[in-house]
Amino acid sequence: MTRYSIFSLARNALGYHRGWPRAWRSPEPAPTYDVVIVGGGGHGLATAYYLAKEHDVGRVAVLEKGWLGGGNTGRNTTIIRSNYLWDESAHFYEKALQLYEGLSRELNFNIMLSQRGVLNLAHNEHDLKEMSRRVRAIRLNGIDSEILDPAGVKTEVPVINISGDVRYPILGASLQRRGGVARHDAVAWGFARAADARGVDIVQNCEVTGIEIANGRVRGLQTSRGTIATRKVGLVAAGHSSVLAAMAGLRLPIESHPLQAMVSEPIKPVLNSVVMSNTVHVYVSQSDKGELVIGAGIDGFNSYAQRGSFQVVENQMGALLELFPIFSRLRMLRQWGGIVDVCPDASPIVGKTPVDGLYINCGWGTGGFKATPGSGWAFAHTIAQNEPHELNAPFTLERFSTGALIDEHGAAAVAH
């Protein structure tokens, strides 16, 4: 792997950048692997990377039906934070955040982690109480979080409207200063390049069409590019988890919904922090390019279309302009949708399945991006050791039978 640095950049400039090698190979799939990861998004690529780096598992492949990073990794609003209420979630997401903090250097790929702070707004008494509960729990878990009064919110976000004379005034906010955003594509590309350098075969345009199971054990995969024999398969295909699980005869507590996002035209820096509001249903940050990146809640119906309904955009816009009246004359440049796996308790499923050698990582809903390295790290452990790590041990599929849900809906921060 050619190291990326300002020096290699300067050196290559002399040769008009004709000397840069491929960031990752484009191999034909081999007939056999020790582990196959299905899904070449951030989570799948991270899993492959950590499998190769931290566990001695032999030959690893990542199969991606389209182009890598083309699912939710490349469609989300890039928010990273670990301010979750329940201990299980807090520890899991915090692991991810800590990995993120060293990721650019670890991968030698600038993922542009920008810890510009994430604010979760409170608009009523109920919000304030939930915020108090959440922030206290987070802090006692050793994660940074603080409470701002409206004036403090204004200091952090000078363009926000804290007037009491609006429909849902801002009564306060929690702030995680270590939260922020990262360049979503770079996370996928960085993991892909680093995994490839460690020998992982990343096979794009390779769709899994069947899972071969004999005597309750995984034997291999049928793909659009031939049959691949393997004893271990990790399914990490947000949006399509139910489809893949069905190939193994499994039913999941998951429904696929559209989640829409949009960007404005680029403008000079006006919003430094990430601002989220659960009550009025909108979240916004400004990218380095200057675009406001705006998201909202999911569409109510099941869909695999990466397309939602315009009414959701209209509603989120009303909410945005409540918070930021000066954005009214800006213009929506681009609008798109992803397919999110929604779990009943808004927490993921990361672990084993009833089929030996088949592991699943899904159900991240609207908030998977922030977990990418932690999810891959724990999932790699689970696949390699055939046993979950303590971080993901609570996030089993069985919890829906036992009732030990980790419900981040009712209680926790905005679920994205």
Add this chain to the structure above:
Amino acid sequence: MTGQPYRLPAGGMIDRRRPVNFSFNGRRLTGFSGDTLASALLANGVHLVGRSFKYHRPRGILSAGTEEPNALVQLESGNRSVPNLKATRIELYEGLTATSVNCWPGVRFDAGALIDAAHRLVPAGFYYKTFMWPRGGWHFYERWIRRMAGMGRAPTGPDPDRYERMNAHCDVLVVGAGPAGMAAAQAAGRSGARVILADERSQPGGSLLNMAANGSEIEPDWSSGVAAELDSMKNVRVLSRTTVTGYFDHNFVIALEQVTDHLGSNAPVHLPRQRLWRIRAGRVVLATGALERPMVFANNDRPGVMLAGAARAYANRFSVLPGRRAVVVTNNDSAYEAALELHAHGMAVAAILDHRGLVDGNAVRGAREAGLDVLPGHAIVDTGGRRRVRAAAVAKIDHDGTLAGPTRTLACDLILMSGGWSPAVHLFSQSGGRLRYDAALAAFLPDHPRQSVRCAGAINGAAETTSCMREGRSAGLDEEPAPEASSTSPKPPVQRQVFARYRAGEARSFVDFQNDVTAADITLAAREGYESVEHLKRYTTLGMGTDQGKTGNVPGLAILAGTLGSPVPAVGTTTFRPPYEPVTFGAIAGRDIGALADPVRQTPMHAWHEKAGAVFEDVGQWKRPFYYPRPGENKRTAVARESLAVRNAVGIMDVTTLGKILICGPDSVEFLNRVYTNAWDSLAVGRCRYGLMLGEDGMVLDDGVTANLSPNRLLMTTTTGNAARVLSWLEDWLQTEWPDLDVYLTSLTEQFATIALAGPGARQVLAGLVDDIDVAPAAFPFMAWRAGRVAGLPARVFRISYSGEVAYEISVPAGHGMDLWMAVLQQRSGYEVTPFGTEAMHVLRAEKGYPMIGQETDGTVTPLDLGMQWILSSKKDFLGRRSLRRSAMLDPSRKRLVGLRTEDPEAVVPEGAQILPTPPSGPPETMIGHVTSSYWSATLRRSIALALVMGGRERESHTVHIPLDHGTLRAEICDPRFYDPEGIRLRG
């Protein structure tokens, strides 16, 4: 026309009698009514309009329309400012002020252009390869990068203008009022269909507007005739200045109408600035035309390098000659027509360079006959000039673009280019339609539609106006197109755009002008493995600018395909995402902002609460009095006074907001048995019962009291915030799971106003207001209800209590709510009746240990957790019952409801505080629970709290530790019933 040196003496669609003054970068200039900002600038000889995003290179006006990547301006300043508007899309108005974006100190001298000098260090994606030192260092570098990026600026204050949304339905929506669209609208309109014809320009005509009056194949007044006919048809609505910009499922289309943007400060106040049309169309006809593509050659980005068709539009439509001497470079015939027309207007044409080696046909012959120098197999290899192009270096190339001859220089002040035409398939693609690549046209064309949509005209690759009209007519009627007249000679093919290959790095050839993506960037991306179109786009930012790659995407694809050695269709195209043209946020929100962002629900007594100085609390959409501070009081003292009044005398509270659902039908009791955890068979008429509702997951959903009004008629109350949710939950079960139950539900929440009268004096106060209800305890016991007249008003009185005192809830028709409220306040029982708000109510119920939905519950709490086993019937099934038997529900370590007594009685624990079993020792701590409710109890003269704690009452009398921001509180776990645990007072 001094001051407009490039304005032609006559012609065009401008009104020369109406000069318009405007200012650009501080310069006062004049144009004419009918100009765009771009045409007015060109008339004044201004070509340098902006700076590019990355390299801050000087840029001019490339196009004449919505595809413009370069000429972005900040329009106006202050609250009315709009960033990044395309000068080509701004209609000139008196007093218009515009400035260039993304340059400092100005567009002529821009400090950011230093980047251009260092461009070799910053190829596509350079930022992924550096800025990684030290750990976390990106945050430092980022600050500078952010400042460099971003183009225009946000307005400085709230938007003074108004927007609205308009719903419309039609049989046929025609998008684009060019020859195809007008023909479609005319045909559809004549057939009687309801038609909407939308076009982004101020007048219909489309490409006809850009052609010389004598250059068209059709009668010169065809379009004005059709426009008049369309205007006269009642079933046709023509929307001008309306850009159809989003195409969603089920033929739902959005279009942005710029109602007053072109009027400046003369805009009438009664009109919105913009209007977002939400159109549901039976059929859609897309007659969106085609966009011309630039050519890719070294330094092809200088001001004065322009699309040939754009120059033609400026000359014919706006009567502006964008230069004096042009070099034309093309790979197709359309540029010849442009060159000929401009030549006829007096422009010198230095040469027409055609990438095609063999050229023939009418256009070429015509140019040669006019004396123009046509050079087949030639290309531009470089350009000269800084803030304006001054020269073109041209040379012969062979068929794959390699230089095949010496370079010579042609002086010019304008380079006109045509790299072929890209049909505007954006909306078709948004609609889910599939595209196909046409090699002859080197373009993506509409293929299979997924919705009810037809394409007509240049979007299909049609080049002749007459065939556009023919296609339009058949699309308008949804008929098969008539066969093409045989006389039309096939057009010579557009050659795949070739670009000369020079020694790498010598000069940059731009593909995406706005984002400064060069041909070399594209080959770099391909070399590094970013081979998918989406990777290319994301890695290089090709097509990610405010023009969304309308001009550059196809040339970029061709270069990628060439680098990879695969055909263009194998490389594919990106998905076109909405919107086609950026849409103002304000227009998307419409009127749903400010007070109309969400309905405000107020009770009939709201005006009194306001007058009494109540502090309100938002509960769902309702405004509820939180407390009523008197002069000198704060929240704590006001709430203490109010709660003491209830404990010692009488309080009155507006509880209108509680949900009320009338349940009728012979199976009503059976229905309640299924949805509530307890049994309802024995509830007699005249009696009330408390019920608890669970989700199927066993978690507490809602609670409330239900009264038996008469046989088969019950009235259920719900919490304020859950009223709608509970009703739809009940309806859901009734309609989908238990249609056999004969039960009908009706929401009565807003039909009745309800007040709660609570306190030891409540009975006496009520007695003074009624004469047909016996209020004696024996006659009107706890959990009974009576009908009668209260203060002369028809009323239902329920003896139920959430405060632990003797209490009544009195319901009257909503219109009498204020009468009742006033009557109670003015009664003469001898008791002073004190209004109390939700916070005092919270305190009173917490003193009693009553859990509150949404406070003690959060969707993860079961009745067992609340210590409410008593309400779970063992004799019947109910929703959620099975879930309570799951292993995790029976786990003895589950968090259960307890009371908390702080060691220091004065200390009120913050709600949400976490509870530790041992003193804190540093994170991560072991948390065993949290405080759900916490108050100063004026009654008990100490603080009280409710909490959910692992193990619950088993920890009773244990000391726990509650860390705060400063210090730690110690508290003892206790019985949550702090006050009158036996319930003697409420039954009294």
Add this chain to the structure above:
Amino acid sequence: MLLIPCPWCGHRDESEFTCGGEAHIQRPADPAALDDADWADYVFMRTNPKGRHRERWCHSHGCGRWFNVERHTLTHDIVAVYRMGETPPDHGEADGT
């Protein structure tokens, strides 16, 4: 935005409706007889097909009636609409094809 043919009111915008998720999930007649896994299957597990999906919609801002819709989750095309209690139209199984 979908255009949904309410069987009682005719075609209306999606904004008037609420989606209730998968249809034809029968509540078990005797929940107490089920083991935890079977109960969880009823409460939580969903078919979530990529293809034709039978689902419940409520015309919540209209007539208030629940009804069934068969809709394709990739194209969003509405294949059939039928009232509660009616048998789904037989044109092949609603599945992931």
